Amino acid sequence: MEYSNLIIEIQNNILFVTINRPTALNALNKVTMSEINHLFSDFVTNYPNVTGVIITGAGEKSFIAGADIKEFIGLDANQGIELAQFGHDTFNLIENLTIPVVAAVNGFALGGGCELAMACHMRVASEKAKFGQPEVNLGLIPGYGGTQRLVQYIGKTKALELMMTAEIISAQVALELGLVNYVVPAGMEIEKSIELIETISKKGPIAIASIIKTVNAFFDKNKNGFLEEVTNFGALTKTADFIEGATAFAEKKNGYF
Numbered sequence: 001m002e003y004s005n006l007i008i009e010i011q012n013n014i015l016f017v018t019i020n021r022p023t024a025l026n027a028l029n030k031v032t033m034s035e036i037n038h039l040f041s042d043f044v045t046n047y048p049n050v051t052g053v054i055i056t057g058a059g060e061k062s063f064i065a066g067a068d069i070k071e072f073i074g075l076d077a078n079q080g081i082e083l084a085q086f087g088h089d090t091f092n093l094i095e096n097l098t099i100p101v102v103a104a105v106n107g108f109a110l111g112g113g114c115e116l117a118m119a120c121h122m123r124v125a126s127e128k129a130k131f132g133q134p135e136v137n138l139g140l141i142p143g144y145g146g147t148q149r150l151v152q153y154i155g156k157t158k159a160l161e162l163m164m165t166a167e168i169i170s171a172q173v174a175l176e177l178g179l180v181n182y183v184v185p186a187g188m189e190i191e192k193s194i195e196l197i198e199t200i201s202k203k204g205p206i207a208i209a210s211i212i213k214t215v216n217a218f219f220d221k222n223k224n225g226f227l228e229e230v231t232n233f234g235a236l237t238k239t240a241d242f243i244e245g246a247t248a249f250a251e252k253k254n255g256y257f
């Protein structure tokens, strides 16, 4: 499908998604959210050879400056619920993708932008990136999963502070809080994201998918993560990757690690 606000490219089996509304600092309007939802629905069927995804924002200033505030004017309660639910459904597709998804955060990651970055499995920030959940300034709360995922990443103490003060934090502070995996010089965030995906691509894809599913189970109130781990560990013993990996280790073959 042709997208109007996403640029999609595949290089060396990595799919690059650029949110492309630079004049609105890549704010997530309805069209962009629908396109993201479309892209990540049936992703593995549509892109069977892709080993990882990198999401970034167009231009040098912003990753994503949030949901499109201009589309919020006049929303009623039902429309608000519908909008938030669609955001949840869309970002859950990203979080549950069974290949690694990295947010290469090149600038502002605010509101829905920070929430999209948090739905990715890892975050690589440019030293110029800025993070925050400033919805309280609009008389709102985060609506695309931020109240839950921010707590998961940085703990309740700092998450409450950031959401209630609307403070915008630097990449370095985001690193110290555990919100991002790496901070790199501006312009290097894609390169570092590629490096991460290439490292992961050398591992068995079935085990990688299982790590993502099992870790996500910790945060799913309908699942017992420990039980999932036991079941998923057992299932992996049937795979060729396991048989090959364990045999290579036992036979001290080069390349085990």
Ligand code: CAA
Pocket (backbone or CB within 6 Å): 023, 024, 025, 027, 065, 066, 067, 068, 069, 070, 087, 108, 110, 111, 112, 113, 115, 134, 135, 138, 140, 141, 142, 143, 144, 146
């Ligand atoms: N929605 C719509 N348009 C936005 C936008 C947003 N979230 N953020 C920026 N823009 C637009 C601006 O309106 C402006 O457009 P015009 O040129 O047509 O006026 C353009 O992008 C450039 O922005 P600024 O002139 O404001 O740039 P700046 O450098 O002075 O400030 C900024 C940058 C600090 C990021 C500022 O734009 C800002 O505060 N943006 C809003 C951030 C925000 O509140 N995000 C949360 C949104 S609510 C949300 O996301 C809810 C949720 O959880 C789902």
